Amino acid sequence: MASKNINLKLKVWRQENAKSKGQFENYDLKNISTDSSFLEMIDVLNEQLVGENKEPVAFDHDCREGICGMCSLFINGQAHGPDSLITTCQLHMRKFKDGETITIEPWRVGSFPVIKDLMVDRTAYEKIMQAGGFVSVNTGGIPDANAIPIPKPNADEAMDAAACIGCGACVATCKNSSAMLFVSAKVSQLALLPQGRVEASIRAKNMVAKMDELGFGNCSNTGACEMECPKGITLAHIARLNREFLCANVKD
Amino acid sequence: MNVFLKSSIGKKLLMSLSGLFLITFLLVHLVANLFLLGGDDAYNVATHFMDTNPVIQIMQPILAVGFLVHIIYGIIIELQNRKATPVKYKLVNQKESSKWVSRNMIWLGLFVFAFLVLHIANFFVKMKFGEMAEVNVDGVTMHDSYALVAELFECKIFSIVYIIGFIALGLHLHHAFWSAFQTIGLSNDVWRVRLSVLGDIFAVVITAGFTIIPLKIMFFG
Ligand code: HEM
Ligand code: SF4
Ligand code: FES
Numbered sequence: 001m002a003s004k005n006i007n008l009k010l011k012v013w014r015q016e017n018a019k020s021k022g023q024f025e026n027y028d029l030k031n032i033s034t035d036s037s038f039l040e041m042i043d044v045l046n047e048q049l050v051g052e053n054k055e056p057v058a059f060d061h062d063c064r065e066g067i068c069g070m071c072s073l074f075i076n077g078q079a080h081g082p083d084s085l086i087t088t089c090q091l092h093m094r095k096f097k098d099g100e101t102i103t104i105e106p107w108r109v110g111s112f113p114v115i116k117d118l119m120v121d122r123t124a125y126e127k128i129m130q131a132g133g134f135v136s137v138n139t140g141g142i143p144d145a146n147a148i149p150i151p152k153p154n155a156d157e158a159m160d161a162a163a164c165i166g167c168g169a170c171v172a173t174c175k176n177s178s179a180m181l182f183v184s185a186k187v188s189q190l191a192l193l194p195q196g197r198v199e200a201s202i203r204a205k206n207m208v209a210k211m212d213e214l215g216f217g218n219c220s221n222t223g224a225c226e227m228e229c230p231k232g233i234t235l236a237h238i239a240r241l242n243r244e245f246l247c248a249n250v251k252d
Numbered sequence: 253m254n255v256f257l258k259s260s261i262g263k264k265l266l267m268s269l270s271g272l273f274l275i276t277f278l279l280v281h282l283v284a285n286l287f288l289l290g291g292d293d294a295y296n297v298a299t300h301f302m303d304t305n306p307v308i309q310i311m312q313p314i315l316a317v318g319f320l321v322h323i324i325y326g327i328i329i330e331l332q333n334r335k336a337t338p339v340k341y342k343l344v345n346q347k348e349s350s351k352w353v354s355r356n357m358i359w360l361g362l363f364v365f366a367f368l369v370l371h372i373a374n375f376f377v378k379m380k381f382g383e384m385a386e387v388n389v390d391g392v393t394m395h396d397s398y399a400l401v402a403e404l405f406e407c408k409i410f411s412i413v414y415i416i417g418f419i420a421l422g423l424h425l426h427h428a429f430w431s432a433f434q435t436i437g438l439s440n441d442v443w444r445v446r447l448s449v450l451g452d453i454f455a456v457v458i459t460a461g462f463t464i465i466p467l468k469i470m471f472f473g
Contacts, residue, residue, distance in 0.1 A: 024342070074341060074344075076343065076345065077341065077343045077344045077345030077346075077348075078345050078348055078349070082348075103342065103343040105341055105342060105343070108337065108339045108340060108341050109336070109337065110335065110336050110337060110338045110339075111336070173349055175333070175337065175346065175350075175355055176333035176336060176337065177333070177336035177337040178260075178333075178336070180260075208259055208260065208261060209255075209259065211260070212259055212260050215335075215336055216260075216336055217260075217332060217333040217335075217336035217337065218260040218263060218264060218329045218332060218333055219260065219261075219264065220264075220329070220333070220354070220357065220431070221354065221427070221430075221431040221434050221435065222350040222351070222354040222355055223349070223350055223351075223354065224346070224349035224350035227348070227349035227350070228349050234441055235434065235439075235441075235444065236439070236440040236441045236444070238434065239434050239437050239438070239439040239440055240437065240440075241261075241437075242261055242264075242434070242435060242436065242437035243436075243437030243438075244437075245259075245261045246261065246265065246436065246437060249256045249262070252256075
């Protein structure tokens with residue numbers, strides 16, 4: 001596709017800090033290459049703002065290649081914008097039309113308070129991980145590669161679950177602010193493999209308890225999370241988490 | 253146990269099990285109703301059987317509890333979910349990622365509940381406690397339930413309200429059937445498709461089965 005330059009109108013959420021009220025600001029941006037990424041477009045905006053002696057827009061980003069999970073943004077009503085299976089840093093300006101108005105908001109989740117502008121505090125995810133998203137084993141020497149056979153489908157599914165980068169798009173897009181897709185990916189990734197299997201029950205219980213305590217909502221199976229997840233985590237993992245959790249409680 | 257039922261998944265388990273129980277009830281109720289198509293005697297005998305059958309009588313209070321659990325937990329879950337999302341997006345394109353029905357289960361549910369109140373007032377209370385005409389079928393004296401139903405459905409407005417109630421229930425079931433299995437963990441990427449199709453067939457059978465009665469009485473007497 002031939003590259004061209006487009007002009008845009010941006011409606012960006014600006015908020016001084018967690019306590020302040022915040023509001024939308026409108027910006028005009030000229031000559032944005034359709035080959036640039038969405039975050040590069042915001043870089044251009046920030047340069048323009050700095051040139052005008054104004055405060056640049058704060059937003060999260062790190063790897064800019066879709067693997068770290070830092071970038072966020074609710075773009076034109078969708079988490080990670082209008083494309084599927086990608087993060088905001090992988091979204092390109094060719095997805096937008098010349099003269100289009102783009103509305104940019106931070107994740108709106110009670111448990112992810114806004115830090116500034118478009119940055120939200122996702123420490124709640126860390127807390128859920130600390131509650132059980134690990135295996136407690138002494139590492140020791142490396143075992144023989146074929147000593148523990150793992151069925152290929154299990155290995156594949158664990159790998160699919162492990163693709164979760166903890167970006168928070170699932171919660172951000174969920175009308176209930178439920179963290180079930182994230183938690184289910186973390187639980188699945190370990191429960192399907194022999195080392196993780198040992199603690200699967202207690203892990204499911206502890207991670208769900210933490211998720212509830214932190215104020216995430218109850219899953220009502222709308223499936224929005226799966227549609228917006230940049231890594232294609234599916235609802236099948238939520239079913240597995242439910243199974244794990246219910247069995248763990250039946251055992252007690 | 254208490255901690256378990258307070259957890260998010262525990263609450264959803266109660267929704268799911270009570271919902272599946274209500275689904276079973278709907279099937280039994282539908283079978284009883286379809287005797288109406290067999291004419292007045294067939295329906296009166298079926299109703300008499302339901303009225304005097306001990307299993308059905310024992311199930312009635314249990315059914316009421318099932319409804320209460322389902323409704324109370326539905327409301328609790330909805331309120332908690334609203335609290336979890338205190339600030340709403342200014343621009344949100346929800347239809348890109350989920351279906352309207354799945355996002356509005358509470359409204360469909362409350363609509364079904366309003367209909368249920370009307371329904372109990374019109375049929376259940378009259379059949380159980382009201383003055384009813386009696387008929388004699390094969391030597392057994394029983395209530396003329398058929399006359400009551402036929403009389404109510406002769407009113408077109410009443411029939412239309414009744415039909416709309418069942419369309420709402422059908423929509424509720426469109427999401428509910430698969431969702432109930434997902435909640436208890438009995439689904440995966442393959443079964444999800446199968447259960448959704450099964451759920452849609454069930455929803456259509458329920459809506460069509462229950463609305464066929466007012467339609468028949470409205471158009472064919
Ligand atoms: C005969 C009538 C009804 C049947 C058969 C039925 C069935 C079901 C089933 C099977 C579910 C799925 C549960 C799950 O996702 O695990 C459900 C969900 C739901 N029902 Fe009903 N229901 C009925 C009436 C009602 C009523 C009267 C209400 C009133 C409040 C209601 C409110 C809800 C809500 C809010 C949900 C979604 C819960 C969630 O996913 O968080 N339902 N229903
Ligand atoms: S499940 Fe998907 S949307 Fe949710 S945090 Fe993980 S990668 Fe992001
Ligand atoms: S910046 Fe790392 S995933 Fe987008």
